[in-house]
Every structure is written in structure tokens, then in C-alpha cells.
Amino acid sequence: GEQVEQLPSILRVQEGSSASINCSYEDSASNYFPWYKQEPGENPKLIIDIRSNMERKQIQELIVLLDKKAKRFSLHITDTQPGDSAMYFCAASKHYGNEKITFGAGTKLTIKP
């Protein structure tokens, strides 16, 4: 099955600066890459996703980049705020055969005031 590697596992950035999380996947047939945010004691919530027909997607301060050749995708949070502190999970799945979504191990992001 698909394997997703996520780095770093822990990330601390100054408020107002940018934060970047990187993921890589193994199966070149994967074509859907969602990102989930999980606050302490809460459930994971979808924040942004990108499909393989795109290279870049932005929703407000969230930017996702996809490099299909390198099998890498990344999340960039610009102008970070304290409310961005949370666990972030990347994931990958492929269309054919209705494969399950495979998650990365997660990144604990802390925004320093």
C-alpha cells in the first residue's frame, strides 16, 4: 500500500513568520492529497486539499504545492498566528480501486508569540 513520509515531526516558528511541512509518497498513481489539522483534544479537520491536476492551491494563508515528478507535496502557512498551533497531517490516496487514504505521521506546529 501507499506510504507517506512527513517532516518535520516538530516545528516551532515565530508568530507572523511562515511554516512549512513537507510530505513525500511512494505510489505514483496517488492523485489526491489532503491536509488535516487537529487541535489538542479535537478531531482532525480537513483544511485544504489538492488533486494531481494542479501544482498549487491557496486558501487564504494556506498554500499547498505538489511536485508529481518528485512525488512530494508541501503545506505552507504564511503569517502564522497562535491559532495555527496544532498537529497537521498530510495524506495521499489514489483513485483506482477506491484506495483508502494513507496519513503521514503528523507535524506538531507551535507558534511562538
Add this chain to the structure above:
Amino acid sequence: DPKIIQKPKYLVAVTGSEKILICEQYLGHNAMYWYRQSAKKPLEFMFSYSYQKLMDNQTASSRFQPQSSKKNHLDLQITALKPDDSATYFCASSQYRGSNERLFFGHGTKLSVL
């Protein structure tokens, strides 16, 4: 107003006992899932159901048995509980089973096995 209801929120069990985790979704989705989250393996896929039929099973142990009495229900029965089963169990749903479908998670049941 949660659209995916999991009960109970917290559960303490004795080793060797049996428990049932309840999940109901009111999003009108046709696919439901169970995920497990622990310090060792964050967001580990367990089962997927589509139209009340088991589609994927990534759980090696038969001690974990999903049960679907209605399209919007997917309970998880765990027998012969072990301390290693301690984790937060998340129920999730999507419109249809398959990739490119956005998952919605419940708030989880935190299980502690003593």
C-alpha cells in the same frame, strides 16, 4: 452541533473485557470508516464500509469487529481487550467510498485499557 456522534467520549476497560464503540453520522454519507490514533501510530486506518458492506480491513486482529445495523451507523466491537488497545478511536464518513472524497471525523472515543 456534531454531525458525527461517537459514544462514549471516554472509556476505561479492564484487560480481557469487551466493549462496543458507537458511531452515528447525520451527514447523509454512504461510506463510514474507523481510524485509530495512538502515540505509536497516528491516524491508522482500520476499516471502511460502503452501503453497510465491509470494503477494506487493515486490522490484523479479529478482536476488532465493525457492526453496521443501519447505513448511518458503524459501531466497533472490541473483545479480549489488551493494554495496547489503548488509543483514541475515530469514526469518519465520506459521501462515497474511495479516493478524492473528503473525510469528516467524529470527536473520537478515548479508550484506556488497564
